[in-house]
Amino acid sequence: MSAEPAAGDGTAPPDPLAVMRSRNYLGLLLMVAALGVPVSAAAFGFLALVQELQSLTYKDLPRALGLHGTPLWWPLPLLAVAGLLTALTIRHLPGTGGHKPAEGRLGGGPAAARDLPGIALAALASLGLGAALGPEAPLIALGGGLAVYAARLVRPGLAPSAAPLVAAAGSFAAVSALLGSPLLGAFLLMEASGVAGTMLSLVLVPGLLAxxxxxxxxTGLGSWTGLGTYSLALPHVPHATQPTVAE
Structure with a gap:
């Protein structure tokens, strides 16, 4: 993929259909198909580790300390530890723990390889100890960064204009099962990344493939390990009743 995957000299937007018919674009699809396997497997392992940390800190640790169940005050010290670990990660490791949520969209291009450990550690500390609710932002950053890193190992001459397409495909693969359907994950990523126009047409095909x-x-790893696919769907929703004053 040393050649540019898009046509045009920068003075006019490329024709998406012409780009999709090009040999470089077909090669990009083959690369994306190959990268989707390790990236999604890494995302599965990340979610499994997060679940194990949550179970350890909120169930096993109180029981080991002789407490009956998980007290209502238990999250308070854990949130303090999560904040401290996340702050140390942001302060001392490159990558600032990923994008800044206050800035909204996950823009700025794919994460560099040197930033990935810091992003992963900050996400594990905040998710595993209950300081954050959802894993979608870390998965998008880690999936995109891992895909570009792996692509450059395989093809050192990866064109700069191909990197965003590879990163988007890696992010698609990482969040593919998060909402229960790969199509829903694709819509989440398009909304979060702010991709639109010609770039959306070019990203959508490799993204959906990944x-x-x-x-x-x-699905295969979830069945093989018995852990499931880590969908964000609520498995046990209690029957709705009339709300009380406290609720």
Whole structure:
């Protein structure tokens, strides 16, 4: 993929259909299909580790300390520890723990390889100890960064204009099963990344390909390990009753 995957000299937007018919774009699809497997497997392992940390800190640790169940005050010290660990990660490791949520969209290009450990550690500290609710932002950053890093190992001459497409496909693969369907994960990523126009047309095909492969890997690993696919769907929703004053 040493050649540019997009046509045009920068004075006019490329024709998406012409780009999709090009040989470079077909090669990009093959690369994305291959990268979708390890990226989605890494995302599955990340979610499994997060779940294990949550179970350890909120169930096993109180029991080991002789407490009956998890007290209502238990999250308070854990949130303090999560904040301290996250702050130390942001302060001493490159990458600032990922994007800043206050800035909204996950823009700025794919994460560099040197930033990935800091992003992963900050996400594990905040998710594993209950300081954050959802894993979608870390998965998008880690999936995109891992995909570009792996692509450059395989093809050192990866064109700069191909990197965003590879990163988007890696992010698609990482969140493919998060909402229960690879299509829903694709819509989440398009909304979060702010991709639109011609770039959306070019990203959508490799992104959906990687998302489908990622969903297959999540389903297979979930069945093989018995852990499931880590969908954000609520498995046990209590029956709705009349709200009380406290509620």
């Amino acid at each position: 998302s489908g492969i990622g969903a297959l890997i999540f």
